[in-house]
Amino acid sequence: AQIEKAGYKHFMGKEIAEQPVVLADALRHYLPQTGLNMPEELDFSNIDRISLVACGTAFYACSVAKYWFESFARIPVEIDVASEFRYREPPLSERGMTIFVSQSGETADTLAALRYCHEKVAKTVAVVNVPTSSIAREVDIALPIMAGVEIGVASTKAFTAQLLVLAVMALKAGRDRDQLDGPDLACHCDTLRSLPGLMNTALALDAPIAELAEHLAEAQDILFLGRGPMYPLALEGALKLKEISYIHAEGYASGELKHGPIALIDRTVPVIVMAPFDRLFDKTVSNMQEVMARHGMVLLASDAKGLKAAQDGTWAQLQLPEIAEPFAPILYAVPAQLLAYHTAVAKGTDVDQPRNLAKSVTVE
Numbered sequence: 001a002q003i004e005k006a007g008y009k010h011f012m013g014k015e016i017a018e019q020p021v022v023l024a025d026a027l028r029h030y031l032p033q034t035g036l037n038m039p040e041e042l043d044f045s046n047i048d049r050i051s052l053v054a055c056g057t058a059f060y061a062c063s064v065a066k067y068w069f070e071s072f073a074r075i076p077v078e079i080d081v082a083s084e085f086r087y088r089e090p091p092l093s094e095r096g097m098t099i100f101v102s103q104s105g106e107t108a109d110t111l112a113a114l115r116y117c118h119e120k121v122a123k124t125v126a127v128v129n130v131p132t133s134s135i136a137r138e139v140d141i142a143l144p145i146m147a148g149v150e151i152g153v154a155s156t157k158a159f160t161a162q163l164l165v166l167a168v169m170a171l172k173a174g175r176d177r178d179q180l181d182g183p184d185l186a187c188h189c190d191t192l193r194s195l196p197g198l199m200n201t202a203l204a205l206d207a208p209i210a211e212l213a214e215h216l217a218e219a220q221d222i223l224f225l226g227r228g229p230m231y232p233l234a235l236e237g238a239l240k241l242k243e244i245s246y247i248h249a250e251g252y253a254s255g256e257l258k259h260g261p262i263a264l265i266d267r268t269v270p271v272i273v274m275a276p277f278d279r280l281f282d283k284t285v286s287n288m289q290e291v292m293a294r295h296g297m298v299l300l301a302s303d304a305k306g307l308k309a310a311q312d313g314t315w316a317q318l319q320l321p322e323i324a325e326p327f328a329p330i331l332y333a334v335p336a337q338l339l340a341y342h343t344a345v346a347k348g349t350d351v352d353q354p355r356n357l358a359k360s361v362t363v364e
């Protein structure tokens with residue numbers, strides 16, 4: 001069937017708005033009321049190591065998932081971009097699991113990385129959107145993200161759906177390895193189930209973000225900062241923005257600010273801080289103050305408690321609903337995407353077909 005924009009100006013805008021429905025569908029499948037629904041063969045009990053391999057936005061989904069697998073299941077996890085993994089020919093463990101994440105399931109480097117792993121690890125697993133794709137066909141276990149066709153070159157709904165499936169996998173890993181007790185597991189499941197509702201609330205930031213984007217569109221450089229699992233989200237926020245608005249953007253771990261990017265800060269540099277009120281919040285506030293002391297324009301995205309605790313001095317604030325710490329990146333992806341989207345619209349770039357980029361990179 002022909003996919004229409006359904007009243008949206010761009011496919012990307014439509015795909016951002018679809019996320020509550022996409023996640024609700026994936027939740028119905030992977031996290032029904034009866035508990036985790038994952039294939040029996042996806043067993044983490046005897047796995048000694050996980051490698052997560054992907055390109056682009058899918059790689060940032062892997063980077064977030066590393067935090068989850070390590071904290072819920074206490075398994076050592078390495079993450080790699082597929083083009084590095086395949087040529088580095090890393091030593092692999094026979095008891096290892098390699099997980100490939102790909103929207104299209106056709107990215108040449110990711111497919112080559114998968115072929116390198118055949119027979120070398122205990123299990124190969126794919127988290128893919130296209131169930132008939134090469135990667136889905138060649139792995140031992142393919143988990144569809146069920147996001148529907150994604151047309152915008154810059155990935156949005158596939159990213160959050162990848163995160164959701166990886167989150168459920170990490171919970172399963174925690175349970176298989178007796179690292180997560182019943183109440184903790186139930187609490188994490190409830191948080192994931194609350195995501196479609198929370199995302200709807202986040203989508204209401206569309207108009208205020210469009211207004212901020214008018215200013216962001218004038219910037220030459222934009223920094224994104226985050227800590228913990230919000231650090232890879234900062235990387236994804238910067239990628240999204242540069243892909244479609246052509247503004248130079250970088251994501252940094254908040255704690256690394258002092259080790260370089262602080263040299264760039266002046267009144268012309270917007271610094272977007274993604275920081276829910278969690279156990280690392282105070283540390284992030286002190287990084288923000290370092291930026292403000294150098295007249296950087298701080299845009300703080302946080303929840304009511306965080307915005308209150310941060311006090312004044314920011315250039316702008318975005319209030320997100322509260323969400324339990326580990327899964328905040330899934331929710332905060334929405335404002336990150338909207339910031340990129342509206343900045344590109346303000347600049348008048350081709351949002352759905354940015355220059356030089358392809359939806360799926362099937363050649364090297």
Ligand code: G6P
Nearest residue numbers: 055056057058102103104107155
């Ligand atoms: C291209 C697309 C990105 C995507 C990446 C990986 O660069 O423009 O949006 O994240 O490829 O694609 P895949 O289909 O493997 O997720």
